[in-house]
Amino acid sequence: MTSPTLFTQEFWNDPHPVYAALRQEAPVRAVTLPNGMEVWLVTRYSDCKTALADPRLSKRLGVGDNSRALAAPVRSPLTHHLLANDPPDHTRLRRLVAKVFTARRVEDLRPRIGELSAALIEPLRDKDGVDLVEEYAVHLPIQVICELLGVPIEDQADFRRWTAVMVSASAGGAGVPEAAAAFVGYLRGLIERKRAAPADDLLSALVATRDEDDRLSEDELTSMAFLLLFAGHETTVNLIGNGMYTLLTLPDAHRRLREDPSLIPAAIEEFLRLESPVETATSRTATEAVTYGGVTIPAGAMVAISLLSADRDPDRFPAPDEFDLGRPDNQHLAFGYGIHYCLGAPLARLEAQIAFTDLLTAFPDMRLAVPPSEVTWRPGTLIRGTVALPVLL
Template identity: 50%
Template sequence: MPISQEAEPLRLDRSFFDDPDARYRELRVDRPVVRAVGPNGLPFWMITRYADARAALNDARLSKDARRLPDLLARTDGGPSARVLADSLAQHMLNADPPDHTRLRKLVGRAFTMRAIAGLRPRIEQIASELADAMDAAAPDVDLLDTFAFPLPMTVICEVLGVPQDRREEFRAWSNTLLSGESGERHAAAAASMGRFLTDLVADKAANPGEDMLSEIVRASEDGDSLSPAETTAMAFLLLVAGHETTVNLIGNGMLALLRDPGQRARLQQDPDLVPNAVEEFLRYDGPINLATIRFTTEPVEYAGTTIPADQFVLVSLLGANRDPERYPDADRLDVGRDVSGHLAFGYGIHHCVGAPLARLEGEIAFRTLLARFPDMRLAEEPGPHRTSTLIHGLTGLPVRIGAR
């Protein structure tokens, strides 16, 4: 089939990020595979239907080999900051194909076990309770992102990986910059600062190992194999960023959905046992990831009747796929009791998110805590605009009122 012949690619601007679902409804019908340009000028092909997205996420012809990224980015004028990030922080399992991916995931999996995650429940519950206490003390008006949704997963992942407490706000600023849609000197500076910080942290864990997961990852070996310092630094970047960004926006987006749908909120308050399923519905309905991380074609591939040439970037829309009515009837309606099996919020296939169990646990505890402690929470004003990131789908602020005083 011929390549799509639109005169101009779709440009992802402010209107797109503020209401991506409206655009995805159109695209799934008219242009399910479309050329697009991100806010940093990077051109790519975007896939929006559920069936195509699920297939693409597990298509070996769509490579994630970070070693080729600098050359491909240079050819597409991805910007010097994008190349800095590709060079210094991209050598993790999310940017690798088998057999490298298999090796990296196996080594990291030795530390990131289900048993280890389940053992974190009491500490996460304690953190959530303490944050709710602080919110109550600051009543009536607070920003839910700043007071709860950010510090909960950030505290957890930093404790899990052994990141010093006095560096966490700095880390948040770097993370926000790196995951934004911008490019240029500020982006490059954040990538360089993040790289130096994580390199020093990994070296410290090698010299002074503790009981944290990052020390365990540094020590991890299998059949005489171990992660190199560069691989460990990149893996620390992946786990730290993914370990808080996804959950911040799972909590923020999910609470906003409940605040705008009193019926579904009342349903959860009356039956808290629905909360784990509600977390899955929040992930489907308004998940924390917009477009999955970067892939590129190793040969021409065809999706929905459109041929994408070789050496082209491809981004799979998780938001678009999860609202596809062909997969989920009445997909634009929040339903905390829905059968939400098969959603793609954590990806699919070999790159399915290794941190999904931790995000689910944190999400469950967060919603149980907030619903129980603040049954009358309401919006204090309209939330801040969405972040202009092709990767992260989240708000810049969520002002709520939790008391009358």
């Protein structure tokens, strides 16, 4: 095929035509990421779903080149979490935190999340226009995950900065080792404070927990705190931002949701499918040769699975580029699939339901302050989200 232009700002702003071409002509192909890493990119839904659950693809960081961006002193403290392990370690680690994210436990958080959302919306009522990402979408998930973990909210500026740098690594951004080292140092200090003065929060529980008399190692504890803090806010920020961007470009859908809020859960699933907050799943390493779509990926190669592309595959979703509130069987891959399916999916859905309900109620006439073509999207192959979302309230 004629090689499409990947990983430019033009691509980040609208990757869907490129992914459509790849699905049609080269659904499994070798590419070079902006950070110089060579990976095999998988783009069709059926292949992506198979790869996500394939035990021959290892998630363990340190296998292949998975962790080469991290300096040795911080590699271990950040590479012993759920997304960086295979069974049996993955099974043990997931079991330790899964009970916190059950549908029932998450639903118990609804009143508090509603309070946080209302408090964020109140000062916006006096404004004509805002950056909805910076003024609302960023803060709701951060406040929720900070309360859940027991992280001081006043520290959010620091870990937001560190996570932004680490996300930029997939686009060739600089400063990753320094940001990772700072994050590790912060988490180590926070864990020591929880150990000295436990509180009623998840991080204190993880510090004290035992699993069949096997306490979490210090690196596992630091890694899990990192993952929960990072994934607990970064993806939901972009679910809210991407969803509002999508909605504000679709007047009919916007009107229907205002008139019938019961449609909001179905709308969220379409937001997730159309503009997934996770563009590409965290990388895997082939432990042996694997074949998808008739293409064999050699042992030792890195594999990148495009969730964003898979969820617009016309072989799986009729009229995949259309927003359809009545779409049947919307089994998108935005939260992954298999044993690494997102543990926080119920929490993300609940936060999004509250956010869209509150925003549509408070600001029924909200609209974009700029043409859609002027909204810039963040560079990077991991997280998909807008740099800013200027709106008129």
